[in-house]
Amino acid sequence: xxxxxxxxxxxxxxxxxxxxxxxxxxxxxxxxxxxxxxxxxxxxxxxxxxxxxxxxxxxxxxxxxxxxxxxxxxxxxxxxxxxxxxxxxxxxxxxxxxxxxxxxxxxxxxxxxxxxxxxxxxxxxxxxxxxxxxxxxxxxxxxxxxxxxxxxxxxxxxxxxxxxxxxxxxxxxxxxxxxxxxxxxxxxxxxxxxxxxxxxxxxxxxxxxxxxxxxxxxxxxxxxxxxxxxxxxxxxxxxxxxxxxxxxx
Amino acid sequence: xxxxxxxxxxxxxxxxxxxxxxxxxxxxxxxxxxxxxxxxxxxxxxxxxxxxxxxxxxxxxxxxxxxxxxxxxxxxxxxxxxxxxxxxxxxxxxxxxxxxxxxxxxxxxxxxxxxxxxxxxxxxxxxxxxxxxxxxxxxxxxxxxxxxxxxxxxxxxxxxxxxxxxxxxxxxxxxxxxxxxxxxxxxxxxxxxxxxxxxxxxxxxxxxxxxxxxxxxxxxxxxxxxxxxxxxxxxxxxxxxxxxxxxxx
DNA sequence: TTCGTCCGATTGTCGGACAATATTTTCAGT
DNA sequence: ACTGAAAATATTGTCCGACAATCGGACGAA
Numbered sequence: 001x002x003x004x005x006x007x008x009x010x011x012x013x014x015x016x017x018x019x020x021x022x023x024x025x026x027x028x029x030x031x032x033x034x035x036x037x038x039x040x041x042x043x044x045x046x047x048x049x050x051x052x053x054x055x056x057x058x059x060x061x062x063x064x065x066x067x068x069x070x071x072x073x074x075x076x077x078x079x080x081x082x083x084x085x086x087x088x089x090x091x092x093x094x095x096x097x098x099x100x101x102x103x104x105x106x107x108x109x110x111x112x113x114x115x116x117x118x119x120x121x122x123x124x125x126x127x128x129x130x131x132x133x134x135x136x137x138x139x140x141x142x143x144x145x146x147x148x149x150x151x152x153x154x155x156x157x158x159x160x161x162x163x164x165x166x167x168x169x170x171x172x173x174x175x176x177x178x179x180x181x182x183x184x185x186x187x188x189x190x191x192x193x194x195x196x197x198x199x200x201x202x203x204x205x206x207x208x209x210x211x212x213x214x215x216x217x218x219x220x221x222x223x224x225x226x227x228x229x230x231x232x233x234x235x236x237x238x239x240x241x242x243x244x245x246x247x248x249x
Numbered sequence: 250x251x252x253x254x255x256x257x258x259x260x261x262x263x264x265x266x267x268x269x270x271x272x273x274x275x276x277x278x279x280x281x282x283x284x285x286x287x288x289x290x291x292x293x294x295x296x297x298x299x300x301x302x303x304x305x306x307x308x309x310x311x312x313x314x315x316x317x318x319x320x321x322x323x324x325x326x327x328x329x330x331x332x333x334x335x336x337x338x339x340x341x342x343x344x345x346x347x348x349x350x351x352x353x354x355x356x357x358x359x360x361x362x363x364x365x366x367x368x369x370x371x372x373x374x375x376x377x378x379x380x381x382x383x384x385x386x387x388x389x390x391x392x393x394x395x396x397x398x399x400x401x402x403x404x405x406x407x408x409x410x411x412x413x414x415x416x417x418x419x420x421x422x423x424x425x426x427x428x429x430x431x432x433x434x435x436x437x438x439x440x441x442x443x444x445x446x447x448x449x450x451x452x453x454x455x456x457x458x459x460x461x462x463x464x465x466x467x468x469x470x471x472x473x474x475x476x477x478x479x480x481x482x483x484x485x486x487x488x489x490x491x492x493x494x495x496x497x498x
Numbered sequence: 499t500t501c502g503t504c505c506g507a508t509t510g511t512c513g514g515a516c517a518a519t520a521t522t523t524t525c526a527g528t
Numbered sequence: 529a530c531t532g533a534a535a536a537t538a539t540t541g542t543c544c545g546a547c548a549a550t551c552g553g554a555c556g557a558a
Contacts, residue, residue, distance in 0.1 A: 012540090012541060012542090013541075013542070014307065014541080014542090018311070025343075026339055026342070026343070032343065038507080038508060038509090039508075039509070040507090040508080048542080048543085049542060049543045049544075050543090050544095051300055051303075051541095051542070051543070051544090052541080052542060052543080054300075054304060054509090054510090055303060055304060055307045055541095055542095056307075058263065058304045058305075058307035058308050059307050059308075059310060059311045060311070061308060062267070062308045062309070062311055062312055063311055063312070063336060064340075068509095070256070070551090071508085071509095071550085071551055071552075072508075072509055072510080072550080072551080073508080073509085073551090074509095078343055078344065079336075079339075079340040079343065079344075084336075084337065084340055087312060087328075087333070088333065088337075088417065090275055090328075091313075091328040091333055091417075092413070092414060092417070093275070094274075094275070094281065094327055094328065095327065095328075095413055097413050097414055101412045101413055101414045101415070102414055104361055104364070104365050104412055104414070104415060105358075105361060105412065105414035105415045105418060107361055108357045108358050108359075108360050108361025108362070108364075108415070109354075109357050109358065109361070109418065110357075111357050111360070111361075112353050112354060112356055112357025112358070112360075113357070115353070115357075116353050163349075163350045163353055163354065164341070164344055164346050164350055165341060165346055165350045165351055165353070165354035165421075165422060166350070166353060166354045166357070168337070168340075168341070169354060169358065169418040173414060261509090261510060261511090262510075262511070263510080263511090287538080287539060287540085288539075288540070289538090289539075297511075297512090298511060298512045298513070299512090299513090300510095300511070300512075300513095301510080301511060301512080303540090303541090304510090304511095317540095319520095320519085320520055320521080320539090320540095321519080321520080321539075321540055321541080322520090322539080322540085323540095499558105500557100500558085501556105501557085501558080502555105502556090502557080502558095503554100503555085503556085503557100504553105504554085504555080504556100505552100505553090505554085505555100506551105506552090506553090506554100507550100507551085507552085507553105508549100508550085508551075508552100509548105509549085509550080509551095510547100510548085510549080510550095511546100511547085511548085511549100512545105512546080512547080512548100513544105513545090513546085514543105514544085514545090514546105515542100515543080515544080515545105516541100516542085516543080516544105517540105517541085517542085517543100518539100518540085518541080518542100519538100519539085519540080519541100520537100520538080520539075520540095521536100521537080521538070521539090522535105522536080522537070522538085523534100523535080523536070523537080524533100524534080524535070524536080525532100525533090525534080525535090526531105526532095526533085526534095527530105527531090527532090527533100528529100528530085528531080528532105
């Protein structure tokens with residue numbers, strides 16, 4: 001038999017409160033930095049109990065739309081990269097995405113990133129990148145140090161690109177790819193020198209403002225990563241392991 | 250003067266509750282689909298008041314880590330694309346990113362997407378894409394219909410790629426780029442035919458499994474979009490407008 | 499000015515209560 | 529013994545009132 005009516009679903013009040021506040025923020029009537037108002041005021045405006053208001057606020061708090069400052073007062077907040085990025089990486093782990101999926105996405109995102117970086121890299125950032133390369137050369141035998149410097153290097157490239165959309169897309173993939181670098185460096189002897197050389201070529205491309213070279217070395221660098229990953233005995237089509245997220249928060 | 254001490258920050262109990270549950274989920278001790286348990290049980294386990302437990306649960310609810318089903322009971326959830334994607338686009342709007350940033354990111358992400366789609370597109374999806382193209386041809390004079398079909402087309406390409414990381418990165422950029430298509434089509438006469446032709450070439454590349462052609466037409470298609478955007482009198486370096494999010498939820 | 503002290507305002511937490519609804523159990527009728 | 533209705537129970541959503549901890553500001557003393 002065909003049901004005539006769809007099920008009635010009454011939205012709980014705390015959710016309505018959250019949605020109302022969210023609408024005001026997204027619509028631009030309340031801007032980041034504005035005070036949200038005290039709980040007592042919200043109670044009066046919404047006509048519900050303080051507990052209900054508080055539950056509604058908690059819904060928004062996690063997403064970064066409202067912030068508590070030192071005085072525990074509530075302000076309209078601006079969801080920021082790192083917060084969203086860690087959420088995203090966690091979601092990717094829970095979805096059990098494979099390394100192949102990560103690799104393909106990283107290739108596209110990093111290619112776009114290096115192109116933007118070639119266009120807009122400042123002398124300061126290039127200096128920082130060169131300093132990073134110098135430190136990498138010094139500690140080339142230490143897999144832990146090299147993989148940390150590698151993560152920093154790509155983070156600097158991301159900053160050089162001056163593109164927040166790319167930054168937001170880059171960080172989650174990066175933070176899942178990065179932990180494997182150490183494993184690879186331990187197993188594959190020529191990994192560290194090749195990594196160092198690729199980084200040198202990156203910086204060189206940035207200095208010469210050569211997009212084609214940038215693209216080329218992104219491909220090579222990620223290709224190295226993928227091959228090293230396989231040579232370390234891992235399967236590209238396996239889900240990424242949730243262990244990689246343990247030491248992040 | 251150098252501050253000697255970092256600020257002391259005591260974490261409220263409701264947040265500790267949320268973090269404890271979150272840790273268990275991320276660590277894999279509780280899996281998506283498991284029941285979270287009743288509030289009374291959580292009260293006993295955490296040794297705090299029910300209000301506190303409820304506030305903690307609300308923190309996780311919004312992110313999709315816990316779900317309420319029809320019976321209002323709580324289950325461990327799996328954060329899903331569309332949920333995360335809409336929150337991402339919202340964040341991008343609030344950050345007031347520019348169209349140039351969107352364009353650069355879309356170029357990288359869509360290039361990677363088409364490459365994956367060329368590798369893995371199924372006959373069913375290709376058929377759906379062809380049907381989409383046919384409908385586009387029929388309604389070529391109607392900007393609203395064409396822009397809707399354009400959005401559907403790219404969504405299908407995303408599905409064809411079978412890559413969840415790319416899908417997650419693609420959707421937010423797409424959902425911000427899409428609303429401008431209609432504006433462009435109204436102002437630029439040759440826009441619709443060019444869009445249609447590009448879509449045809451996409452499908453053609455998929456059928457011939459030709460990555461190079463796929464990349465080429467992504468570049469051309471997005472280039473058309475950018476030029477149309479400028480010809481419609483818009484500035485690439487202006488922040489995207491929050492109006493574009495009004496009719497989404 | 500700078501330092502205590504007080505006071506009101508606000509948040510975090512608690513305990514209890516009740517209505518609405520979902521689930522489980524009981525039980526009558528076959 | 530099985531089925532289906534009715535009652536009992538469990539659980540969530542919402543409300544109320546309360547209190548300690550803390551913050552911001554005012555006020556006055558050194």
